[in-house]
Structures are given as structure tokens and as C-alpha cells.
Amino acid sequence: MYRLGVLISGRGSNFHSILKSVNSGFITNAEIVVVISNKEDAKGLNIAKENRIDAVFINPKDLSRQDYDKIVADTLIKYRVDFVILAGFMRILSSEFIKTFENRIVNIHPALLPSFRGLHAQRQALEKGVKFSGATVHFVTNELDDGPIVVQSVVPVMDNDTEDSLSKRILKTEHRIYPLAVKLITENRIKIEKNRVICDTEGLDDEFYALNPKEFGR
Numbered sequence: 312m313y314r315l316g317v318l319i320s321g322r323g324s325n326f327h328s329i330l331k332s333v334n335s336g337f338i339t340n341a342e343i344v345v346v347i348s349n350k351e352d353a354k355g356l357n358i359a360k361e362n363r364i365d366a367v368f369i370n371p372k373d374l375s376r377q378d379y380d381k382i383v384a385d386t387l388i389k390y391r392v393d394f395v396i397l398a399g400f401m402r403i404l405s406s407e408f409i410k411t412f413e414n415r416i417v418n419i420h421p422a423l424l425p426s427f428r429g430l431h432a433q434r435q436a437l438e439k440g441v442k443f444s445g446a447t448v449h450f451v452t453n454e455l456d457d458g459p460i461v462v463q464s465v466v467p468v469m470d471n472d473t474e475d476s477l478s479k480r481i482l483k484t485e486h487r488i489y490p491l492a493v494k495l496i497t498e499n500r501i502k503i504e505k506n507r508v509i510c511d512t513e514g515l516d517d518e519f520y521a522l523n524p525k526e527f528g529r
């Protein structure tokens with residue numbers, strides 16, 4: 312059974328979707344052992360507590376990035392975490408941290424990477440006038456919002472979309488693809504070949520197929 316540590320900064324809805332998938336048995340081979348936040352008032356910390364998962368606030372005040380990340384890494388090691396799940400963690404990780412958990416950190420980004428990296432991905436998509444956007448779960452490397460892609464989902468961008476309405480449509484698919492990606496990884500169904508993640512999707516074809524067409528209301 313793999314042990315997951317989740318890093319958050321706020322709402323924690325992606326953390327919650329993964330937790331629900333663990334509890335429902337969709338994710339068969341992993342448990343969430345700790346949730347860490349850099350914000351004391353992160354709502355996700357309450358979700359963790361309500362579900363009897365250790366919720367840890369680590370205050371970044373007066374700490375360098377390296378020192379902060381070292382404390383976070385030591386905490387994850389103390390909890391014997393195998394995979395680090397970034398779920399709205401609004402800090403850039405140091406290269407030391409990434410090395411410590413090499414190929415064992417995943418992130419979700421609210422765009423079809425490699426488009427619209429960085430902050431306000433949904434706003435960037437609207438500003439560029441793309442007709443489709445979506446979400447991406449990827450392994451974390453030293454390049455921001457880069458790294459091998461595990462799962463993506465696509466949503467249409469409507470003419471009357473606002474940043475808020477597009478974000479909501481994307482978030483709905485985030486809650487589906489993040490648990491799916493965690494399932495694939497923790498059931499050892501993936502291998503990384505150069506930049507490609509090759510997935511064994513046996514028994515999951517419906518799940519994969521549903522990811523995209525369903526969002527078009529078909």
C-alpha cells in the first residue's frame with residue numbers, strides 16, 4: 312500500500328476528490344497519510360481533520376525556499392510518504408526537494424499543458440481565445456508545469472465564458488482525472504519512456520473514453 316502526502320494551499324477540492332476515491336475503493340493501493348499546507352487557514356486542512364488525516368501547517372515565514380522545503384521534505388519522510396501529491400500548492404519547489412522525491416511528485420494544472428503554464432491558466436486561455444482547454448496531471452520536474460503527462464481532459468471554451476465559469480468547468484474534470492492518475496500510478500500501471508507516460512488502462516477504457524466526450528454533453 313503506497314503512502315501519499317498531499318500539499319495544499321487552499322480549498323483542497325482536488326485533495327478531497329482523491330480522498331473520496333480512496334474511501335470508495337476506486338484507488339485500491341494507496342492511502343493519504345498526511346496533508347501539509349503553507350497557509351494556516353487552508354480549507355483543505357479542515358477536510359483532512361474531519362477525515363482523521365493528519366493536517367500539518369508549516370509556516371514559511373522568515374524561511375528561505377530551501378529551508379522551508381527541507382522541513383516539508385523531512386515531514387513527508389517522517390510519515391514515510393511514497394508519493395507527493397500537489398493539489399493547489401502555490402509554491403515553487405526547490406530542486407533539492409524535487410531530487411529527494413524524484414519521479415514521485417505529481418501536480419495538477421488547469422490547462423492543457425504545455426499551453427498556459429504558470430498562474431491564471433484559465434485567464435490565459437480566455438485571453439488567447441482558444442476553443443478548448445482542460446486539465447493536466449503530470450510528474451514534476453525542475454521546469455515549471457512541465458514533466459511527463461499522466462492524464463489530460465478536454466473541455467470546450469464557450470463564447471460567453473468568464474474566468475469563473477471556465478474554471479468551474481475545468482475543475483469538474485480535475486476531480487475526475489486526478490484520482491484516475493493516482494490510481495494508475497499507485498497500481499503500477501504506468502511507465503515513463505523519455506517524456507511519455509505509457510499507461511496500462513486495462514479495465515479503465517470506459518473511464519478514459521468518458522473523460523472527454525462527456526464534457527461535450529454527448
Ligand code: GRF
Nearest residue numbers: 322323324325399419420421
Ligand atoms: C486547481 O485548479 C488546480 O488545478 C490548481 O490549483 C487549484 C486547486 O484547487 N493547481 P483545490 O484547492 O484543489 O480546490
